[in-house]
Amino acid sequence: MDLGLAVPFIDHELLLSWAQRADQGPYRRIGLPDRVVDDNPETLVMLAAMAAVTTRIRLQSEILLAPVREPVMLAKQCATLDRLSGGRFTLGVGIGAREEDFRAVGADFSRRGQRLDEQLAVMRRVWSGLPVTADAGVVGPSPLDARGPQLLFDAFTPNALARIARWGEGLLCAALPEQAGGMLQLVRRQWQEAGRIGKPLLIGQINVALGPEATVDQARANMLRYYGFAPAFAELSAMEMITTEDGIRQAIDAYRELGVDEVMLGCWSDDIGQIDRLAALAG
Template sequence: MTLGLAVPFVDPAALVAWARRADAGPYARIGVPDRIVYDNPETMVMLAAMTAVTERIRVQSEVLLAPLRDPVLLAKQSATLDRLSGGRFTLGLGIGAREDDFRAVGADHAGRGRRMDEQLATMRRIWAGEPVAPGLGPVGPAPVSASGPELLFGGFARSALARIARWGTGYICPLPPEYAVALFELVRQQWKDAGRAGEPLLVGQINVALGPESTVAEARASLLNYYAFAPELGAQSLQAMATTATEIRETVDAYRDLGAHEVMLSCWSDDIEQIDRLADLLA
């Protein structure tokens, strides 16, 4: 099982330093979260900057809110990142939940699931080199693989998870292991029912803060600020945050026991020393 790192909501220039440091190991990937109405860098731009300063680690949207974006431009951006990174780009996708993000760009919140399905079909055609519409040429560049970059999905509803077997490579589960059990099993069953070879990539994600009390306090405050729109969800997420060496080890071990192929450690404090602390703890 490998480890990934999801960066906090901090200054874009600081995140370049996070990418360089994570690239030194032992992390397999680094993820950038996505929002519109929030103080965070634009995800695809940030991933391009990270790609430029890394050589080994995978760079991933964690997860990109696809229904907020034009599918043709998203396909072109994704293929460009895939080529720039030499095939190290992972497109993590979700439909999004917060209505303010949709209102900000004039997108339909109610029809976001249907829109994502339409987007995925369009992007796959573009990556395969097919024209977007009659009379138009193909949209390049071609991705490293004709099927497109590695494609992971987040979500909880059965319909959302069904996209993994139809379109994707695997699943990102941002819930504690005790809740991930049934979701992992459903993803595996849907994969099998769809006749897919092998097995889906299963990724568990946990909120962490490791360091002095100031680091933990900052992480807690940042998480509560992020979930200010849903205080109950924020309280649940705060309770599940792993802030001690024992809690982090036990949660990672629990995901390993579930058959997870990777665990993403989601940091909420801008204390960059966490990169090395977590690596030393879980080496």
């Protein structure tokens, strides 16, 4: 079972240290969150910096708020990062849940799902080397694959999950294993019904904090702040965070039984020692 890391909102220099440490193994990928209205580095810029100090690990946006961005420039940025990283970039996208991120850039929160579908069509056209319009040339650089970088979706509803078979390569399922089975089955069925070859990439993600009491306390405080716009969800998420070795192993095993390809461990504390503590659970 491959493991990945999802890093918290922390200082950009510390993020580089997390990336370098994770690059030493055994992690398959490292994921970086995205917000507009928060004190976080811009996600694609930060992933480019992380690409420059790593050689092996896959670099993932999770989840990039695509509807707050202009699609042609987003396609160009993603293709550049794909080339810069030697094909190690994974574009994880979603529609977002905070209206303030959309207000900050003048985007329409109410039609963000439709906006994402429109963007994906434009981005695929850019990546395939076709002119975006009749009076404009081709927008480069070309990604290493004509379909673009690896594309994952964070989604929960049937309509949103259907984007995986239509546009992407797989699902980032940010839920406890006992909540994930139905979504995973639906994605597999939609993939087959769409006539896609092979199978979708399925990644489970669990929230963890492993270390001394201060690490766990900081993780829970960070989660409560981050999801403060939805207090009930924030309280539940903080309560469900897994904070023991046995609990994390059990969750990984449960996802393994569900047939996922990888499990992401979402860290909410900036305690970098978690990288080694969690790596010890990989076996």
